[in-house]
Amino acid sequence: MLTIDMGDRPMTVINVFTVAPADQQRLVELLSHATESSIRHIPGFVGAALHRSLDGTKVTMYARWATPEDYERMRARPDASPFLAEALSIAEFDPGIYEVTAVFSPDAPLPPAK
Numbered sequence: 448m449l450t451i452d453m454g455d456r457p458m459t460v461i462n463v464f465t466v467a468p469a470d471q472q473r474l475v476e477l478l479s480h481a482t483e484s485s486i487r488h489i490p491g492f493v494g495a496a497l498h499r500s501l502d503g504t505k506v507t508m509y510a511r512w513a514t515p516e517d518y519e520r521m522r523a524r525p526d527a528s529p530f531l532a533e534a535l536s537i538a539e540f541d542p543g544i545y546e547v548t549a550v551f552s553p554d555a556p557l558p559p560a561k
Contacts, residue, residue, distance in 0.1 A: 450494075451550050457493045457511045459545040460518055466538040468503030474538050475499055475506055481530035482508075489524065491517020506538070515544065 466474050475497060482495055493511035500506070512518040521527055534540070 451547055453547050453550055457513050458515050458518065459547060460508075460510045460512060460542065461545060462508045462510075462540050462542045464506040464508075464534065464538040464540040465504060466506055470537040471499055471503045471506060474534060477530060477534055478506065478508055481527070481534075485526050485530070486510075486521065489517070489521045489527075491520070518544070 464474060464478075478497055482497070486492060486495070491513040493513060495508060495510040498507040498509070510518075512521070522531075
């Protein structure tokens with residue numbers, strides 16, 4: 448189960464892919480296969496969630512890594528590169544590295560102000 452915690456470790460990578468609606472399912476399958484067969488076995492991987500937009504134009508991957516260095520090592524691995532290259536052949540993406548600053552749920556108290 449993916450847990451969202453505050454702080455900079457683990458760190459969060461959010462990749463938003465823009466895709467033609469006709470290619471959305473292909474991209475979802477490609478990213479699912481990449482994560483299941485390769486990415487999730489790499490040291491430092493904490494967890495991920497894959498989302499697709501209802502209008503068919505976006506696919507978003509929310510991934511947690513133990514450290515920014517773990518994420519960079521994954522990106523440099525030759526077994527991860529073919530998946531990204533294939534994804535980029537059908538989609539554009541806008542990656543971002545984030546720190547969780549607040550987590551909200553119906554039954555949890557609000558986080559303290561910083």
